[in-house]
Amino acid sequence: MILTVTLNPAIDVSYHVQHFQIGHGHRVENGNKTAGGKGLNVSRVLQQLNSEVLCTGLLGGSTGTWIKNQLDSVNLMHDFLEITGETRTCLAMLDPIAGTQTELMERGPTISKEEVERFRDHFKHLCQKANIVIASGSMPKGMPSPFYQEMGEITRELHIPFLLDTSGNALTEGIEGRPFLIKPNEMELRAYVGRELSNEEEMLEAAKIICNKGVQYVLLSLGSKGAILVGQENILKAEIPEMEVKNPVGSGDSMLAGMAYALQQGFSISKSLAFACACGMANAVEEQTGYVEKVVVEKLVPQVKVTPLNEGR
Numbered sequence: 001m002i003l004t005v006t007l008n009p010a011i012d013v014s015y016h017v018q019h020f021q022i023g024h025g026h027r028v029e030n031g032n033k034t035a036g037g038k039g040l041n042v043s044r045v046l047q048q049l050n051s052e053v054l055c056t057g058l059l060g061g062s063t064g065t066w067i068k069n070q071l072d073s074v075n076l077m078h079d080f081l082e083i084t085g086e087t088r089t090c091l092a093m094l095d096p097i098a099g100t101q102t103e104l105m106e107r108g109p110t111i112s113k114e115e116v117e118r119f120r121d122h123f124k125h126l127c128q129k130a131n132i133v134i135a136s137g138s139m140p141k142g143m144p145s146p147f148y149q150e151m152g153e154i155t156r157e158l159h160i161p162f163l164l165d166t167s168g169n170a171l172t173e174g175i176e177g178r179p180f181l182i183k184p185n186e187m188e189l190r191a192y193v194g195r196e197l198s199n200e201e202e203m204l205e206a207a208k209i210i211c212n213k214g215v216q217y218v219l220l221s222l223g224s225k226g227a228i229l230v231g232q233e234n235i236l237k238a239e240i241p242e243m244e245v246k247n248p249v250g251s252g253d254s255m256l257a258g259m260a261y262a263l264q265q266g267f268s269i270s271k272s273l274a275f276a277c278a279c280g281m282a283n284a285v286e287e288q289t290g291y292v293e294k295v296v297v298e299k300l301v302p303q304v305k306v307t308p309l310n311e312g313r
């Protein structure tokens with residue numbers, strides 16, 4: 001069973017706004033509302049791939065109840081810690097004309113010390129049932145910033161691969177816990193190293209710095225340009241075809257779900273990368289956030305071109 005951890009879930013609302021302009025009012029069709037936050041997108045996609053998944057994290061208030069009801073309605077197994085704060089809402093404005101995506105992501109509730117303690121115990125308990133643990137997204141206020149590092153240490157003791165997708169300080173500290181794999185996008189990798197990455201060579205160097213800290217794989221996602229997987233031994237590049245995109249929000253989450261699924265199935269590293277990219281692409285062609293059709297994923301896998309980059313390096 002794959003355990004997904006969403007410390008800061010969200011109701012994700014996305015709007016299609018043609019010619020979106022800052023400082024202007026826009027009349028729009030009703031928003032598309034989903035149970036989100038990165039970890040819940042990952043969970044939904046895992047379920048769509050037919051993996052057994054259990055979602056955990058922190059949920060509170062009426063937004064928290066809405067999310068639980070949503071998960072129940074699609075039979076997604078969950079075991080969240082109930083908190084006193086109100087779970088957040090995140091907004092995405094998608095402009096199909098300009099091809100832009102503008103997001104407003106609330107910081108979320110403040111977690112008390114006692115809730116942190118209770119969640120730590122809860123997490124340790126749930127790990128007993130897991131063969132892969134995925135932690136995704138930002139951390140709500142009150143959560144100690146090395147919490148992902150701690151999760152890395154707990155899972156390593158139990159010999160469970162730990163996959164981490166976060167940003168900023170949570171990523172910097174999370175890397176110290178030596179997760180099995182991290183999935184930064186270009187912006188997150190740049191923020192981690194604190195400098196511009198102007199070409200592929202510089203991106204590879206930055207990813208190698210992270211591998212040298214004990215992370216097995218850095219899955220660097222590059223949006224419509226595909227992805228690069230940097231491992232202790234292999235560097236693989238995935239190129240993807242151009243496609244008509246409807247909503248790329250949640251593509252990173254779908255990619256991570258695809259990678260976890262591939263690991264669980266024992267795919268080769270090259271097929272795992274192709275499969276992960278195909279999941280990101282399959283999400284991008286759907287209207288919904290964090291949603292893939294398995295048949296579409298399977299159709300896209302052979303269209304991903306994976307080539308080794310480290311021959312002769």
Ligand SMILES: Nc1ncnc2c1ncn2[C@@H]1O[C@H](COP(=O)(O)OP(=O)(O)O)[C@@H](O)[C@H]1O
Binds near residue numbers: 184185224249276284
């Ligand atoms: N516009 C796009 N066209 C085709 N595939 C995409 C597009 N955006 C994302 N993807 C797929 O999803 C993966 C993850 O997307 P990316 O935008 O890099 O992640 P994140 O959402 O974390 O920033 C990409 O590597 C690619 O396979």
Ligand SMILES: O=P(O)(O)OC[C@H]1O[C@](O)(COP(=O)(O)O)[C@@H](O)[C@@H]1O
Binds near residue numbers: 008012090105251253
């Ligand atoms: O937890 P964070 O980092 O605030 O991000 C939350 C947001 O990320 C998303 O999961 C989208 O992530 P990606 O587009 O990077 O896959 C939204 O669903 C959500 O609103």
